[in-house]
Amino acid sequence: MYLEYLGLREKPFAITSDPAFLYLSKKHREALAHMVYGIRERKGFIEITGDIGTGKTTICKALLRQLDGSTKTALVLQSGLSELQLLYAVVKDFGLNPMTANRLNLFEQLNQFLLDEAAIGHNIVLIIDEAQNLSLRVLEQIRMLSNLETDKEKLIQIILVGQPQLREKLARPALEQLRQRIGVRYHIGPLDAEEVTTYIHHRLRIAGSDGTVQWTAEAAQEVYRCSKGTPRLINQICDRSLLACYVYRTTRVDRELVRRSFQELQGQVVGA
Ligand SMILES: Nc1ncnc2c1ncn2[C@@H]1O[C@H](COP(=O)(O)OP(=O)(O)O)[C@@H](O)[C@H]1O
Ligand SMILES: [Mg+2]
Structure with missing residues (x-):
């Protein structure tokens, strides 16, 4: 270990993303600002892209620490989930106890949660990391989630975070409806x-x-x-x-x- 020899307390360049080391470059600050704006203004869908290792996950975690108690969040990190697995993961990450492993019931449970939270003035945010890996079917289901709304406003803001292929995926004709709902976009450059x-x-x-x-x-x-x-x-x-x-x-x-x-x-x- 080089720490003692070099007069360091800990490794300065570890590969894990430790919030204590956060450095807000211009791009990272802007990415964060775009997400906060999209959430506050209830823009529905927010798309954040960037190449591997540019700091997407790091900034999502920074966002979670920054939001106050009036915003309920869930962060889904795994990719390659089926529709059911995704719903299950979302329900769990919102701190709910999934009632069943039935798609419609989970949907219903989530809907009720969103209505309850909206009634007490909470804003709900779902962040999906590595979203470039989601199948078209799952993406379509995510769009359905965003349909949950009252007469007045969107109940859930969904942040899709992924590598640049995410943008290409969303450009497919089958995802036209989802694409139209993206209210905020930001690409994290180097x-x-x-x-x-x-x-x-x-x-x-x-x-x-x-x-x-x-x-x-x-x-x-x-x-x-x-x-x-x-x-x-x-x-x-x-x-x-x-x-x-x-x-x-x-x-x-x-x-x-x-x-x-x-x-x-x-x-x-x-x-x-
Ligand atoms: N703004 C930042 N401040 C401090 N470290 C960062 C920042 N952005 C990225 N890193 C570091 O770079 C590495 C890759 O970041 P990560 O967020 O995992 O990238 P991505 O999710 O885009 O692949 C991590 O070790 C992380 O700690
Ligand atoms: Mg990442």
């Missing part, structure tokens, strides 16, 4: 060069760095070049670089060290 530098120093600071690690400006630029600004890849490259520091007995991360770490990482991926 971090720019400056943000990558800030991101690296932000994570080092949260990890309790005592200043032993010296990450040069050129090294940060090299991380940007190699990762193209994708947080997941940034974490992998930076973690490797810190390990390399320990191995080569240095506390200085320079361009060459990052370059070599990235190459090793690629070799590992190819060889895996």
Whole structure:
């Protein structure tokens, strides 16, 4: 372990998404703002896309922490669910006890829950992560969920989060009706060069760095070049670089060290 050698309290670039490390770049702030707006304005469907590792799940979790008690949320993470499994997961995640494993009954139970919550002024939010994997049938069922409404307003806001293929999927003629209901869209792009530098120093600071690690400006630029600004890849490259520091007995991360770490990482991926 390199922690002690480098004067760190914990790993700055772990691959798990720990909210303590959240860094709100311009894109992440905007994604969050779009979701909050869609929920508050009851826009029905909200679509959030981004490539793998750009921070979609991280931002969903940040959203959940930000909403107050008047918003009831459910987050469905699994993909590849059948219609029944999805309904079951949704009912459970809203904190209800699924009465049966019957589709219509579950639907009815959910409907009642939505009406009850609406009656006391609550807004309901369902977030479906990795939504690009949902089948057309399940997506169609999700649209049916959004049909639940009173005369005045939508009872449930549904946030579909997924890789860019989600957008392509929703473009299919069979999903025309769902697509028409998407009131808010946002695509999370990669971090720019400056943000990558800030991101690296932000994570080092949260990890309790005592200043032993010296990450040069050129090294940060090299991380940007190699990762193209994708947080997941940034974490992998930076973690490797810190390990390399320990191995080569240095506390200085320079361009060459990052370059070599990235190459090793690629070799590992190819060889895996
Ligand atoms: N805004 C952010 N602040 C801090 N870490 C982030 C941020 N966005 C992404 N990460 C990190 O990058 C990695 C991938 O993020 P994740 O949310 O799982 O991406 P996605 O869901 O888009 O594939 C995680 O380790 C996460 O901690
Ligand atoms: Mg994710």
